Amino acid sequence: MAKVNVSLPQGTRDFPPDVVRKRNYILGCIRSVFEAYGFEPLETPAMENLSTLMGKYGEEGDKLIFKILNNGLGDPKNIDKSRTAFEQALQGRNEKDLTERALKYDLTIPFARFVAMNHTILTFPFKRYQVQPVWRADRPQRGRYREFYQCDADVVGSRSLLNEVELLFIYHTAFTNLGVRVEIKVNSRKILAALAETIGAEDRLTDMTVAIDKLDKIGMDKVAEELSGKGFAENQVNLVREFLSIHGDNQHKLNSLRELLGVSPIGAEGITELETLLHYPGVEKAAPVLDLTLARGLNYYTGAIFEVKALDVTMGSIGGGGRYDDLTGLFGVNDIPGVGISFGVDRIYDVMDELKLFPENLLSTSKILFFNLGETESRQAFQLLQQLRATGISGEIYPENVKFDKQFKYATKKNIPFIAIIGEKEMEEQVVTVKDLRTSTQSSISWNKLAAFNFD
């Protein structure tokens, strides 16, 4: 055959059947937990108005948004406007006459936009989950794609800590059902705010958190160095050292925190919230770990924050989330607090693939392949197959009467566990020969008894 002169856009992927099935298995597991907790499905369009997205993800984020060219730019009545708009766009301005729409960059801003547009008709608290692709013009590399799925659940319109409790249980249940052993880390932005306040650096929360966030990678001395380099005084650095030296079980950490930051009202609040969350009835099953270095982004979260790490493979976080005070304020609707979590579907896929955690029965759609051994035989085979399908057994008939070998190869390549043969002899005896390819056992079954056969 001729050379194929076609390719996929860089950083995008086709998902062949085995991958779709595995990914759907993950999404199905997560979705059923979301639904058990009363979350409802929402879908938003792939494209948003450019103005909805720009300025929401920081300067770097803005550059990674895929913009869609307006249609009809070359139309004689538009051409002057188009040229002007293009020149403006080259200077980094957003130009409606060139590009009005863009592909969504995450599921959070479109959700905020949806809530802002519909807040008068929604029933609060509004609990939605959303599983859709998003697009980023990032440099593609191993594990980083330009199109990938996000899987989020959020509750908006409620300040109750019970929402955090439920999200913690959702993480625990979903990963347990998937068979992925995880550590769920918990912290509160209020603790970090209290630390900044206590050392007299409320206005430098970001600098402080960025440094703390690196503890895992660079160690305590380098964190101290970085803080000094940024102009933090020795006594400030020492207090941060003390904070980061808090070790032990969750209760011990909370006690130490209370000593160190309990005088700060926001600190006391954060500690009490974490205490409630970490001691909620049944929560010991999820075994959340209070991790004081956990910071998660910087300007977004305002209360409890979460992060999930897989225990048995080296991999970045496979989930994260937290509480935010005012998501829809960006769109002129205030006072709608929220809390949400996200599952990193691509990474969960990689973890499960590496640990071979996918069930074997995902391999094939069909349970049985009927061979095609001629016109009369295949008509009979087809009738039996239709009976099986009507009872919920998926199956196929090879469409052409070709060599036995070729049909056999088709069954093995597609991981179809059973083959069914109706040849001349079987026609005479009104039976079908059924072979289990996994065990190579074979039986002869009357036509009228096939529907009762066990295809497991």
Add this chain to the structure above:
Amino acid sequence: MAKVNVSLPQGTRDFPPDVVRKRNYILGCIRSVFEAYGFEPLETPAMENLSTLMGKYGEEGDKLIFKILNNGLGDPKNIDKSRTAFEQALQGRNEKDLTERALKYDLTIPFARFVAMNHTILTFPFKRYQVQPVWRADRPQRGRYREFYQCDADVVGSRSLLNEVELLFIYHTAFTNLGVRVEIKVNSRKILAALAETIGAEDRLTDMTVAIDKLDKIGMDKVAEELSGKGFAENQVNLVREFLSIHGDNQHKLNSLRELLGVSPIGAEGITELETLLHYPGVEKAAPVLDLTLARGLNYYTGAIFEVKALDVTMGSIGGGGRYDDLTGLFGVNDIPGVGISFGVDRIYDVMDELKLFPENLLSTSKILFFNLGETESRQAFQLLQQLRATGISGEIYPENVKFDKQFKYATKKNIPFIAIIGEKEMEEQVVTVKDLRTSTQSSISWNKLAAFNFD
């Protein structure tokens, strides 16, 4: 609250929970039939290289493709190239330096691209189904959107008519399961080709078919007029009249066709194929109707063609498809014949909504809402709720201890059928008051017996 200064792009839609659930019900029904027939799921990216899409949908189609602006156009090292590329693009040329990628316009070309790229490793016949959104920059109007779902199943790599038979059964089974009464129309492009040949107008197949296609709307005399206007001779027009006057049941039509077009080899082939298809064992259940005016697009199909109309509402076709000889030839890989069908998901949704065919239990995710009547009470309620969730019952607890009324309203607005109340009295007696909101019946149930309660 403040005025919301945000909107959705024209022609796109948010899908709120009730709509997602209804649409997923349709897609789930269709998907399970596809899988019963051994079709496997495939997903391709939202974006394709622009060169993959352009020139595949005709001149009008090309104009409706959403193109994605390259990132980094304004980068000093790109700026000259960008300007040149923009000027070229204004003249209607495809310019890689301005736009390399575009959103997919349908699922067929991306599927062909996938098969062409992977033909050496795929197992043929390859049976895939695909359910994904596509995008068209069409003028939005009632029932026409710029983003909408397509739902296709195709078999490539097999010329056997058994594939057509199976696709016919798939239509029948899927619509039966959805409860939508339909008429499945069948024809063959070979019949139309034979007619053109017989009247000596092989080279004017398109003109002829376009006219014939209008019979339903404009009537026989106007069709004849249109043909004359296009230069068809009187005897040619008369033969078309004769062809279109063929009426009766399928067998009668086939007999008449054999008289009229049977001498043409392609006509004889088409008639024999239709005869096999329309008389295949069991096919009478699907009650396909041979419709000689059915043409479906013009340059694409080469054999049997299908179209599905809903019987109980006025609505364009809700499904269509047919056989094509050489889909991947566009991408330099020849000799891969195929046949496929498509379900019009948006229209099926509208039909089912109008006829009220959606099951009632799609209305709500949660079966039960536990009221929140205080800290101690809600902790107890939460524990019971967790037990229910573990047995597969979806449910919620109202996160805040607010007025009874507000919690009640939440349950009714979300169509949650049961509410559960644990107040002071229930705490003492270790019971929960469960009320079925549909019947207003109420019972008091011991905590340890709640999991055995029937929530249907």
